[in-house]
Amino acid sequence: MGTTRTFSIHFWLNIAKRNGDSAPIYARVTVDGKRAEISLQRQTSVTYWDTKAKKTTSRTPEGKALNTYLDQVYAKLLQCHKQLSAEFELVTAKSIKARFVGHDERHKTLLELVAYHNQNMKGVLKPGTLKNYYTTENYIRRFLVREKKTNDIYLKHLKYSFIIDFEQYLRKGPSLQNSNPLNNNGVMKHLERLRKLMNLAMDLEWLEKNPFTRYKLKFKRYKKEFLSQEELKLFQEADIEDKGYGIVRDIFVFSCYTGLSYTDVRLLDKSNIVVGIDGERWIFTQREKNEQPVKIPLLEVAKQILEKYEDHPHLNQGKLLPVYSNQKTNAYLKEITALLGISKNLTFHSARHTFATTVTLSNGVPIETVSKMLGHTKISTTQVYARVLEEKISSDMSGLRRALSFSNNTRERGIINL
Structure with missing residues (x-):
């Protein structure tokens, strides 16, 4: 299944991991003689494996589905090679594998971004500020597990709806400190930090479109208490x-x-x-x-x-x-x-x-x-x-106006009575 002299894709059975008549299928990517192997998380019968065609000869529905999957993998690996070439990136067997499995710069996850930020901001942000980012990270982790049923999410999958869903989770769910939900400004603070993380992802070119583009933070102004x-x-x-x-x-x-x-x-x-x-x-x-x-x-x-x-x-x-x-x-x-x-x-x-x-x-x-x-x-x-x-001045002057109005009215009545 080679495409050029310097780039080839090869499917093979890892007989060393054979279990009875079944063995796992691997893809081997070769660029300029250097290899990278990818487990395809599929197994098939050794008996029905065609070593020349690199497919199964089984006519069962499962066999046909496997061959369709292998065709899709082959097409995706070709696409990864094409993307890296078009982006003027270094094309190696490892870089194609990284792009395929989603571990390259184009496929960073949200928690990878958080970890990158927190690691690089040590000594830059104040300890208290950094501590707040750790708290936001904890809310993100809980949200992903409880609401999205996943441990992480690719940045490219973050949409405007993710921000809205996260906001609603923060408003309804219990806070990390107690069973009471966060107040409005507490919610906005976490979203503000998440927005800064998205801006960082844009700067690092880990994200093509910022999900916060149309989102507006809505802080409430509370009365600032002070002593008279x-x-x-x-x-x-x-x-x-x-x-x-x-x-x-x-x-x-x-x-x-x-x-x-x-x-x-x-x-x-x-x-x-x-x-x-x-x-x-x-x-x-x-x-x-x-x-x-x-x-x-x-x-x-x-x-x-x-x-x-x-x-x-x-x-x-x-x-x-x-x-x-x-x-x-x-x-x-x-x-x-x-x-x-x-x-x-x-x-x-x-x-x-x-x-x-x-x-x-x-x-x-x-x-x-x-x-x-x-x-x-x-x-x-x-x-x-x-x-x-x-x-305060306005309030005091309103009182003065009322007092003056009362005084003037009293004086007028006095003049009339005279």
């Missing part, structure tokens, strides 16, 4: 007897007056406190999230908290504040707000919002300055807080 001036004052001045609650309250208030995130507060050490150009103490640090340099003048409240914990016995080596785990901190915050009668769902990140709104922007600090202190790479990120303030 009165609530912040209550938080600061409340007499809290529990020592653990007291520490969490102080660390939270420290963040309200510095704008630092939980991770950045936890990493603060003595080297981060320097004397600024004004002769006052400043925090010079780098945001863990985006490595953006941050310079923040220490306000009086923040100074007092640092001094309070200067000699705390549970401080880690060189650290400035005794910060509990993120989970414990947020759990304590919920209990503290309940004790203080503040009906807001606060997390530690709310302190950062409080710094941006109540402490700085509300007191006339320019948005450009606030953006620098928050370590934002784009001022549009900071403008979210400005919009929050606009809503």
Whole structure:
């Protein structure tokens, strides 16, 4: 069945693996004298095998079906050779075999793409970000097994419908953490990571068409909780007897007056406190999230908290504040707000919002300055807080309008009565 001097296809029985009268069928591809053998996952009777025609002579329906299959394999191997030649790829026996069985660059799978990304992003992405990709990978694996009944899928088989099906699976199925389904933004985050993986596949030329082309991520905007001036004052001045609650309250208030995130507060050490150009103490640090340099003048409240914990016995080596785990901190915050009668769902990140709104922007600090202190790479990120303030101003002015309207109406009635 040779086609050219340098390329031939040969079907043969592997007698070494014979079982009674049956033996497995193999295809041998030869290019320039070098071979690659492919198991065709079929067996046939040694008695009926024609070594010259490379087919079975059996006239049974099974025999006819086998010969049809061998013809299809032969045609597919010829096609693989033709494709590699047309793509100016190196044509070898191994490359033809790889194309035939789907292990070459054109037949990468989704999980191969995920593994490639995660391996190459070590040291590039932050550990927390990479951890999120591992979580997305776990959801993909569960989806493939439970919904698609497969352990993996070729990238070329990914369609728009795959994205929709995966979205619905995430919305309906239990999360990895508990039995509750993910919220909308949690679903969108996983789809956002999957979209980035598809973009990588396009860049690597492992994918011809991106299934995300017509898909739009739909994030919901949730209200950013922060403390008003009165609530912040209550938080600061409340007499809290529990020592653990007291520490969490102080660390939270420290963040309200510095704008630092939980991770950045936890990493603060003595080297981060320097004397600024004004002769006052400043925090010079780098945001863990985006490595953006941050310079923040220490306000009086923040100074007092640092001094309070200067000699705390549970401080880690060189650290400035005794910060509990993120989970414990947020759990304590919920209990503290309940004790203080503040009906807001606060997390530690709310302190950062409080710094941006109540402490700085509300007191006339320019948005450009606030953006620098928050370590934002784009001022549009900071403008979210400005919009929050606009809503607050609008609400306050509505109250003023009602008050003025009531006052004017009262005055008019008084004039008429006169």
